[in-house]
Amino acid sequence: MDADKALREGELLEALTRTPGWLLVDQHIQGQVEARLRELERTKFDDLAQVARIQGEIAGLRAINTYLQDRLRRYAEALQKGDR
Secondary structure, three states, X not given: OOHHHHHHHHHHHHHHHOOHHHHHHHHHHHHHHHHHHHHHHHOOOOOHXXXXXXXXXXXXXXXXXXXXXXXXXXXXXXXXXXXX
């Protein structure tokens, strides 16, 4: 990713994380992850495909924050390099 794109995306995402709306989204994501983890702990599965589906859902939900953290890291690196 080029420095200009990292800066543009980083600025937008950094601003997003400071909004009350993002807090709601983040709380929802965390709640969904926790619910699926409880489901894995409490359910007796006869079909391992069900386990794989839930694990995939957890991975997908966690990928949202991974994406955000990666872009914010790139933004911070671009700022440190003086690309701004």
